Amino acid sequence: MGWTKPRTPAPPAAPWYARLATTAGRPAVLAATLVMSMPGEYHVAKFAGWTDPWAYGMPFSLSAYAGIAAVVAATRPKGARGRASATIGAGFAIVLALAAQVVAHLVQTGHMDHNQAWLIALTSMVPPAVLAHLLHLAATPVPKPEAPAAPVTVAPLERVEQPAVPPMPEQAPAVPPAEAPPAIEPAAEEQRPERPAIRYSDPRCAIIRPLYDRGFRPTTGEMKAALEAANLTSPGASTLRGTLRKEIETHEPRLEHLPQRPSPLHRAG
Incomplete structure (x- = not known):
């Protein structure tokens, strides 16, 4: 009997009051902190x-400035325009909110005099600085996801019929029939029977199929060169061998057993 790996038990579900505190507590805390920060x-x-x-x-x-900057910094992808500026703005908004609370409480408790030139100057610069940065975020374009490339559609190749050549007129033989030279047998390539027409699901197979006529199974480089010579974009090696060449050899299984073309190193040895 084989050993079976024990299953890892699923973590227990959180009690209902914990889930309620998580979902309803966050907006309640947000509202409370905004109300406490306003004075x-x-x-x-x-x-x-x-x-x-x-x-x-x-x-x-x-409050609005801190929220907008935080949302922009969290939603824009890493490296996108405006993300770094929004992150800096979110931190700047937090510093302003903290500084406002500290200064207000120091003044109200008598530990600090509010009638100081630097304090008045810095506070006066807050609204225009916030407005300028929000306009900058609004003007920064949001990157759109790239649309997938449209598939390349290759028109099926049409077989061009050779024009019929009229027969030559008969002429008298130059030598007697008995002395006529023996007929010259056509070359092996000319005696090769015409292969049946095959409809491939991918038209690019029709461009690669003539490579088998050389007596060797085509390599990845040869298939790639044939497609580029036909002004087509060559796919990856896995598609060339696993899809196009496989479909050709499925229709004609004998082609799968052809030898590989020997490399220059093998021919030299």
Whole structure:
């Protein structure tokens, strides 16, 4: 009796309250953090000189900016245009949000004076910087997936019939029939019977089939050269040997037993 590898038990399913906390807890935490961050960002805008209702735009601009930059950085493929800029922008938005909370709480607890020129200048630059970067992300094109290449369609080859040659007029023999020279037997190539017409599923097989007439099984290089001579794109070696040559030899099994063409090294030995 053979040994059977024991199956790895499936991990137990999480309890319902854990799944509920995962699915419903994330949007709840997101909403809570946005609400908690809004007062600090609002007060920083007030410290910089914005009055109501314009100061309320600071929390929305920072939150929307951080979300858009994070989504762009996560959805664009690696190496695509705009991905590095979006990643930097997402980190910059997090730094701005953190800085706004720290400055607001330091000012409110009396540890920092809000009437400072550098603080007002940096806070005033936040809205135009956010707007410029969002416009840059919007203008950066999103790469589209490349469409698969259309299959190459090769028209079937048509057999060209040779024009009929009219018979030559009969002439008197130059020598008596008894002394006429024996008829010259045609060469072996001329006595080769005409092979039956075969309809291949791939028309490229009709271009490769004449290579067998040389008495050898065609090599990958010979098949590739024949297709390129016919102005066709040559496929890979696996397709040449495993698909085209196999289909030819399926119709004519005797061709599979032809010898391989000897290499120059074998002919020299």
